[in-house]
Amino acid sequence: MYLQSLTLENFRCYERAELEFRxxxxxxxxxxxxxxxxxxxxxxLLATTTTPRGGRTRTAVRHGQPWGRVSGRFAVxxxxxxxxxxxxxxxxxxxxxxxxxxxxxxxxxxxxxIGRIQAILFWVGELDVVKGAPADRxxxxxxxxxxxxxxxxxxxQRYRRALRQRNEVLKSLGRRESDGHVLGPWTHALVESGVxxxxxxxxxxxxxxxxxxxxxxxxxxxxxxxVVRYEPSVExxxxxxxxxxxxxxxxxxxxxxxxxxxxxxxxxxxxxMLLEIDGVDLRRFGSQGQQRTAALALKLAQARVALAxxxxxxxxxxxxxxxxxxxxxxxxxxxxxxxxxxMIVTSACCPEHLADRVADAHLIGTGGEPASCGGCATEA
Amino acid sequence: xxxxxxxxxxLIEQLERLPGIGPKSAQRLxxxxxxxxxxxxxxxxxxxxxxHERIRRCERCGNWSEHAVCEVCSDDRRDRxxxxxxxxxxxLMALERAGEFSGLYHVLDGVLSPVEGIGPGxxxxxxxxxxxxxxxxxxxxLATPPTVEGDAxxxxxxxxxxxxxxxxxxxxxxxxxxxxxxxxxxxxTVARAMRGRTEMTD
Numbered sequence: 001m002y003l004q005s006l007t008l009e010n011f012r013c014y015e016r017a018e019l020e021f022r023x024x025x026x027x028x029x030x031x032x033x034x035x036x037x038x039x040x041x042x043x044x045l046l047a048t049t050t051t052p053r054g055g056r057t058r059t060a061v062r063h064g065q066p067w068g069r070v071s072g073r074f075a076v077x078x079x080x081x082x083x084x085x086x087x088x089x090x091x092x093x094x095x096x097x098x099x100x101x102x103x104x105x106x107x108x109x110x111x112x113x114i115g116r117i118q119a120i121l122f123w124v125g126e127l128d129v130v131k132g133a134p135a136d137r138x139x140x141x142x143x144x145x146x147x148x149x150x151x152x153x154x155x156x157q158r159y160r161r162a163l164r165q166r167n168e169v170l171k172s173l174g175r176r177e178s179d180g181h182v183l184g185p186w187t188h189a190l191v192e193s194g195v196x197x198x199x200x201x202x203x204x205x206x207x208x209x210x211x212x213x214x215x216x217x218x219x220x221x222x223x224x225x226x227v228v229r230y231e232p233s234v235e236x237x238x239x240x241x242x243x244x245x246x247x248x249x250x251x252x253x254x255x256x257x258x259x260x261x262x263x264x265x266x267x268x269x270x271x272x273m274l275l276e277i278d279g280v281d282l283r284r285f286g287s288q289g290q291q292r293t294a295a296l297a298l299k300l301a302q303a304r305v306a307l308a309x310x311x312x313x314x315x316x317x318x319x320x321x322x323x324x325x326x327x328x329x330x331x332x333x334x335x336x337x338x339x340x341x342x343m344i345v346t347s348a349c350c351p352e353h354l355a356d357r358v359a360d361a362h363l364i365g366t367g368g369e370p371a372s373c374g375g376c377a378t379e380a
Numbered sequence: 381x382x383x384x385x386x387x388x389x390x391l392i393e394q395l396e397r398l399p400g401i402g403p404k405s406a407q408r409l410x411x412x413x414x415x416x417x418x419x420x421x422x423x424x425x426x427x428x429x430x431x432h433e434r435i436r437r438c439e440r441c442g443n444w445s446e447h448a449v450c451e452v453c454s455d456d457r458r459d460r461x462x463x464x465x466x467x468x469x470x471x472l473m474a475l476e477r478a479g480e481f482s483g484l485y486h487v488l489d490g491v492l493s494p495v496e497g498i499g500p501g502x503x504x505x506x507x508x509x510x511x512x513x514x515x516x517x518x519x520x521x522l523a524t525p526p527t528v529e530g531d532a533x534x535x536x537x538x539x540x541x542x543x544x545x546x547x548x549x550x551x552x553x554x555x556x557x558x559x560x561x562x563x564x565x566x567x568x569t570v571a572r573a574m575r576g577r578t579e580m581t582d
Binding site: 149150151154158161162164165166168169172178181182184185186188189192193 | 495500527529531535567568571
């Protein structure tokens with residue numbers, strides 16, 4: 001799948017803009033604060049109906065305007081698909097409204113859009129997957145698995161509800177307001193939904209790890225070896241052990257502590273993901289450059305795994321990666337576009353040493369005007 | 381600012397308290413009632429009053445009924461050895477419409493939800509156990525909804541029933557829509573149908 005054209009109206013700093021894209025490598029060129037990231041955000045919004053900045057999509061409407069709109073025309077397996085998101089209400093009545101359309105037909109729920117276009121965005125916030133808290137890494141896993149599997153999302157939602165209900169019972173046990181037999185069904189619900197969540201994450205990371213290591217090798221310099229490994233809160237002691245049995249055993253083992261604290265101490269809500277280079281834990285000791293390259297490798301690996309599982313080539317959106325990578329890594333990253341149907345990158349300037357890499361690329365200015373690499377290089 | 385005359389305002393406020401009715405719908409309904417004449421308004425008011433004067437809970441199963449014992453419970457042709465437990469009376473009606481079940485029902489009045497403060501004491505569980513002791517049951521069918529809370533409630537009841545003695549406890553199956561092709565069903569439904577697969581016998 002690839003994006004053919006994008007139209008923005010009253011979206012962040014844009015009053016109106018129309019941009020054309022091509023399959024292959026697209027480079028959006030523009031100075032700082034000219035709206036490069038906003039273009040990637042708009043594409044991401046169409047694919048996922050959410051903004052990577054978090055919070056309500058309404059906040060993306062151009063300041064002082066009652067509504068904003070993003071439309072994109074995509075090519076999906078030879079067919080055209082138009083997605084449109086209107087934030088706010090053009091009549092000015094319901095400012096919190098959000099309207100989603102597929103091929104001109106309004107859809108009732110975001111679920112009808114999610115998954116039609118797969119987009120993978122790498123931007124500054126993405127570094128959290130490496131240096132952030134375990135919750136940031138779980139968020140990465142949930143988003144990656146959720147984009148591919150509605151079943152995973154269902155299990156995850158059931159797990160979260162079971163966890164909330166069970167914690168409430170634990171609190172009442174702590175206050176001696178109820179007796180132990182009311183906990184049983186919630187423990188059962190927790191294990192029943194927690195087991196498939198754990199197994200899905202394990203299988204996903206088993207597929208992601210070698211891809212991430214290989215991509216890291218291509219992006220990296222020298223022989224640094226990236227190791228990605230699942231650190232599940234509950235895992236069977238031996239290979240033949242049943243995960244459900246182990247989950248029950250660990251819950252029993254931690255029962256005193258969970259009643260004291262009023263919250264369940266073991267389960268997928270305590271999972272983490274190990275990231276290591278040559279035995280050094282990147283989460284705590286990685287240099288900025290190492291963390292960045294590892295995060296980029298994880299994102300690119302996510303695209304590879306999505307392709308293998310759903311047979312759909314996700315669109316890669318990479319924000320401002322070139323400036324932070326040294327020339328060799330930058331060139332290696334652009335070379336990866338050959339493996340993808342479409343890759344859209346932003347850059348403040350098109351560096352001279354990459355001129356041959358972007359010779360065949362589609363260069364776009366932030367207003368949609370054609371941009372040239374030469375002009376930018378002489379300016380620098 | 382001009383506001384509506386007292387009785388209209390009062391009617392709008394009352395309608396707004398109904399589930400699914402917002403301020404605009406309440407206003408539309410109020411003006412519809414006002415303009416459709418006194419006869420229809422009285423008929424509506426009488427119908428609303430009558431459900432409270434003439435409808436009560438069946439003293440056996442908890443279903444809504446015009447009599448002390450509801451139609452199902454007083455029907456001699458029903459199979460008194462099978463009891464189906466539902467979360468509320470709406471679910472009972474859904475099962476009755478399907479016409480497949482000929483046993484008795486028991487309405488729980490909800491499902492367990494500690495977050496909302498609903499524990500076993502908040503449901504009609506002691507009444508259920510009394511009936512289980514009274515009736516000579518072959519089977520109890522647990523038909524609470526397939527949500528986390530409905531499943532946990534079924535699990536809780538199943539544990540409770542098994543503790544009390546030998547009775548067959550079953551759970552409503554969930555899975556594929558009838559007549560549909562497998563490749564039309566959504567992922568979640570197919571996965572759950574696979575998990576809940578049943579043994580085939582010869």
